[in-house]
Amino acid sequence: MPDFMEDKSRVNRALDWYYGVIQGRYPPKFKIARSLPIDVDPTTMSDEELWLLHGEMEAEFRKRLNEIKEEGASWKTEDAFLSYLDLKVEILKRMLTHCEFCERKCGTNRLVSKGKYCRVDYRGQVSSFFLHYGEEYPLVPSGTIFYSGCNFRCVYCQNFEISQLVPLRGMFVDARMLASMEDRLIKEGAKNINHVGGEPTPHAHVILESFKYMREAAPQIWNSNFYMSEKLTRLLKDVIDLWLPDFKYWEPSHASSLSAAPRYRDVVTRNLLTIRWEGSIILRHLILPNHVDCCSIPIMKWLSEKMPKEWLVVNIMDQYYPTYRVVFEEERWGDLKRRITREEYETVVNFAKREGILLI
Numbered sequence: 001m002p003d004f005m006e007d008k009s010r011v012n013r014a015l016d017w018y019y020g021v022i023q024g025r026y027p028p029k030f031k032i033a034r035s036l037p038i039d040v041d042p043t044t045m046s047d048e049e050l051w052l053l054h055g056e057m058e059a060e061f062r063k064r065l066n067e068i069k070e071e072g073a074s075w076k077t078e079d080a081f082l083s084y085l086d087l088k089v090e091i092l093k094r095m096l097t098h099c100e101f102c103e104r105k106c107g108t109n110r111l112v113s114k115g116k117y118c119r120v121d122y123r124g125q126v127s128s129f130f131l132h133y134g135e136e137y138p139l140v141p142s143g144t145i146f147y148s149g150c151n152f153r154c155v156y157c158q159n160f161e162i163s164q165l166v167p168l169r170g171m172f173v174d175a176r177m178l179a180s181m182e183d184r185l186i187k188e189g190a191k192n193i194n195h196v197g198g199e200p201t202p203h204a205h206v207i208l209e210s211f212k213y214m215r216e217a218a219p220q221i222w223n224s225n226f227y228m229s230e231k232l233t234r235l236l237k238d239v240i241d242l243w244l245p246d247f248k249y250w251e252p253s254h255a256s257s258l259s260a261a262p263r264y265r266d267v268v269t270r271n272l273l274t275i276r277w278e279g280s281i282i283l284r285h286l287i288l289p290n291h292v293d294c295c296s297i298p299i300m301k302w303l304s305e306k307m308p309k310e311w312l313v314v315n316i317m318d319q320y321y322p323t324y325r326v327v328f329e330e331e332r333w334g335d336l337k338r339r340i341t342r343e344e345y346e347t348v349v350n351f352a353k354r355e356g357i358l359l360i
């Protein structure tokens with residue numbers, strides 16, 4: 001069998017949960033969360049009680065997921081009057097007053113002001129949404145929703161118009177409007193809903209609440225810099241079907257200088273370990289010029305040692321080009337002023353292959 005056919009069937013196996021949702025073998029996780037009842041109104045509970053109940057519901061969710069996956073139980077259940085999903089939404093809404101959605105944990109009260117780094121207040125903001133044909137082949141056409149704002153400051157950001165320029169551009173949306181965008185994208189032929197930006201993290205409360213109103217059953221993709229706090233990662237775990245994390249840097253000082261992201265490696269590896277058994281994963285690594293030995297190779301090594309190879313698909317990306325501050329302040333970011341070489345690309349790809357990583 002030619003290599004690409006073998007790789008394609010390995011990719012299909014690795015993305016079993018994602019394809020299962022598309023084919024109707026499995027429900028999207030948000031539908032399971034929506035069907036699991038809770039017997040207390042979450043708006044009447046203390047923060048501590050909410051998290052205690054969330055812990056119990058995580059165990060309920062695991063049980064239900066196993067019945068569906070391993071025992072073939074029917075998943076066509078009714079929505080609960082009050083559900084595990086309502087519980088998550090209530091926790092997120094409370095967190096808005098002292099925001100710790102992302103690892104910056106800046107504590108902004110987003111009901112009255114914009115996030116210190118993300119510049120997003122309590123409102124969801126969408127810069128555009130459309131069927132995207134430029135994503136990895138299992139995803140297209142992808143129902144992509146681009147949220148405004150970002151908690152990073154990447155000097156080479158290829159989406160800086162929507163992530164960095166202030167005031168942020170885009171239409172303000174509430175959960176019902178977002179759900180109707182999601183339904184519309186699926187009706188137009190999208191295979192999935194792909195939450196991206198900018199960065200989706202500051203919009204997590206609106207995104208999860210939209211799942212209460214979404215009618216279509218489609219896989220949900222979290223396409224993110226993966227700098228979520230532990231709490232947000234936990235809240236997302238049982239509603240996201242396919243994870244699309246970036247893993248940009250290994251060397252912490254490079255993450256600090258190029259993206260203003262302290263403790264980047266610790267945060268991203270922690271979050272990857274949290275979700276490694278929780279649905280399908282396509283991890284993206286954009287090779288940066290002059291960052292092969294310090295970042296790309298150690299990242300591939302870590303992935304091969306710590307992530308489950310049978311469930312992980314990696315996209316090694318060669319499309320870096322100098323833009324944004326690398327161009328505006330070129331004397332400062334000299335080593336990023338060129339595209340990567342063929343040799344740099346092949347060095348990373350060959351290393352990943354030798355480590356047995358499944359590439360797409």
Ligand code: SF4
Nearest residue numbers: 099102105106115118
């Ligand atoms: S999402 Fe925004 S407001 Fe919330 S912790 Fe991160 S930077 Fe601060």
